[in-house]
Amino acid sequence: MTDHREFESEMLRTALRQLDHVAQKLGVDPDVHERLRHPRRALVVSIPIRMDNGKTGVFTGYRVHHNTVLGPTKGGLRYAPDVNLGEVTALAMLMSWKCALMGLPYGGAKGGVRCNPRQLSRTELEHLTRRYTAEIILLIGPDLDIPAPDLGTDEQVMAWMMDTYSMTQGRTVPGVVTGKPLLIGGSAGRREATGRGIVYVLYQAARMLGEEIRGRKVAVQGFGNVGSVAARLLWREGAIIAGISDLGGGIWNPRGIDVAQLERHVAEAGTVVGFPDTDRLTNQEILEQACDIVIPAAVASQIREDNADRVKAHIVVEGANGPTTLEADAILRDRGVTVVPDVLANAGGVVVSYFEWVQGLQYYFWRESEITARLQEVMTRAFNRVWGVATKEGTDLRTAALMEGIRRVAEGYKIRGLYP
Numbered sequence: 001m002t003d004h005r006e007f008e009s010e011m012l013r014t015a016l017r018q019l020d021h022v023a024q025k026l027g028v029d030p031d032v033h034e035r036l037r038h039p040r041r042a043l044v045v046s047i048p049i050r051m052d053n054g055k056t057g058v059f060t061g062y063r064v065h066h067n068t069v070l071g072p073t074k075g076g077l078r079y080a081p082d083v084n085l086g087e088v089t090a091l092a093m094l095m096s097w098k099c100a101l102m103g104l105p106y107g108g109a110k111g112g113v114r115c116n117p118r119q120l121s122r123t124e125l126e127h128l129t130r131r132y133t134a135e136i137i138l139l140i141g142p143d144l145d146i147p148a149p150d151l152g153t154d155e156q157v158m159a160w161m162m163d164t165y166s167m168t169q170g171r172t173v174p175g176v177v178t179g180k181p182l183l184i185g186g187s188a189g190r191r192e193a194t195g196r197g198i199v200y201v202l203y204q205a206a207r208m209l210g211e212e213i214r215g216r217k218v219a220v221q222g223f224g225n226v227g228s229v230a231a232r233l234l235w236r237e238g239a240i241i242a243g244i245s246d247l248g249g250g251i252w253n254p255r256g257i258d259v260a261q262l263e264r265h266v267a268e269a270g271t272v273v274g275f276p277d278t279d280r281l282t283n284q285e286i287l288e289q290a291c292d293i294v295i296p297a298a299v300a301s302q303i304r305e306d307n308a309d310r311v312k313a314h315i316v317v318e319g320a321n322g323p324t325t326l327e328a329d330a331i332l333r334d335r336g337v338t339v340v341p342d343v344l345a346n347a348g349g350v351v352v353s354y355f356e357w358v359q360g361l362q363y364y365f366w367r368e369s370e371i372t373a374r375l376q377e378v379m380t381r382a383f384n385r386v387w388g389v390a391t392k393e394g395t396d397l398r399t400a401a402l403m404e405g406i407r408r409v410a411e412g413y414k415i416r417g418l419y420p
């Protein structure tokens with residue numbers, strides 16, 4: 001299936017190369033390996049909506065289930081101008097490895113709608129979300145596939161999805177999506193979960209390397225849900241947040257940026273740019289400044305063959321999905337840079353999504369302190385497992401994390417066997 005032209009995408013080629021490399025290393029049964037290379041199902045839908053100007057706009061949407069061997073599928077929904085079937089399939093595959101690595105009872109899925117959410121009004125976004133939900137309704141459900149926010153989507157989008165699904169069922173079904181607003185069944189701490197998880201794994205990485213976070217210089221690419229939370233928490237812990245960027249560009253002050261003040265600035269100005277006492281940088285330059293830790297928390301393919309040499313940090317924590325290309329990964333590895341890979345580093349989001357789903361199914365909600373403590377435990381355990389595999393096998397952390405994730409899915413296939 002992934003050999004078909006519809007799936008053509010750089011991101012999927014990368015995901016498949018990673019899978020092939022790791023499957024060979026693990027000695028995965030060739031029949032199981034072949035199954036892992038293909039998504040279980042992929043749906044492409046047209047989404048016609050009434051635009052504010054009275055005309056009909058038609059958008060393209062996708063939902064891909066990579067595998068269901070460990071449970072129902074789980075994964076975000078992204079709204080982006082260049083999203084395509086291959087990219088969504090690659091991201092669904094990554095969700096499979098991520099969920100398995102974190103010990104969650106889920107297979108991987110992903111969804112996407114090709115659109116620029118910043119150019120749509122709120123009404124248009126609502127129409128788009130509701131019609132998309134209606135078009136994929138046969139593929140989602142609390143024990144079938146559970147979407148969540150990703151690039152370009154948020155709590156409000158999840159609320160519309162939950163409402164649309166619930167209307168067709170004639171009852172409220174909170175477990176159909178995660179990342180919902182608190183009032184309608186969301187979980188305490190879900191919004192902060194990905195950023196918080198990044199901080200937990202960074203702490204573990206620093207500990208293993210015999211370093212402290214306090215006083216370390218950090219650059220964060222992206223000031224969305226992931227980057228802003230990670231920056232705020234690290235700043236509170238005494239790290240020097242020297243640089244931050246968003247869609248408008250980057251800012252730099254080697255003496256450190258007051259993240260609380262920056263948040264107020266962003267609330268007014270809509271961008272980090274223009275924050276007092278900072279130099280202006282581009283989104284690329286932010287990755288190349290003299291600092292200890294870089295957190296790419298924006299979009300994919302930011303550290304590439306052409307700039308990996310210029311990354312000066314010795315720790316990279318991947319907040320985004322796929323921010324480092326395969327070629328760049330090899331360069332960083334050869335230079336001795338510790339890269340905490342996306343499937344581990346940004347897994348805090350789906351871990352608390354799992355907590356939200358469990359709470360929703362039981363109609364029993366936990367305190368934020370309980371969620372944070374459980375998140376820390378899951379992240380720390382997963383990090384230590386990955387570190388252990390990397391040490392034992394003599395590999396980098398990405399290979400070790402993928403080995404852990406892929407091994408579990410492959411074993412699941414082996415145990416369940418082939419139907420019929």
Ligand code: GLU
Pocket residue numbers: 074075076077146147148149150151178321346347349350351353
């Ligand atoms: N979109 C997030 C990710 O890439 C979260 C997915 C979820 O919570 O299901 O991991």
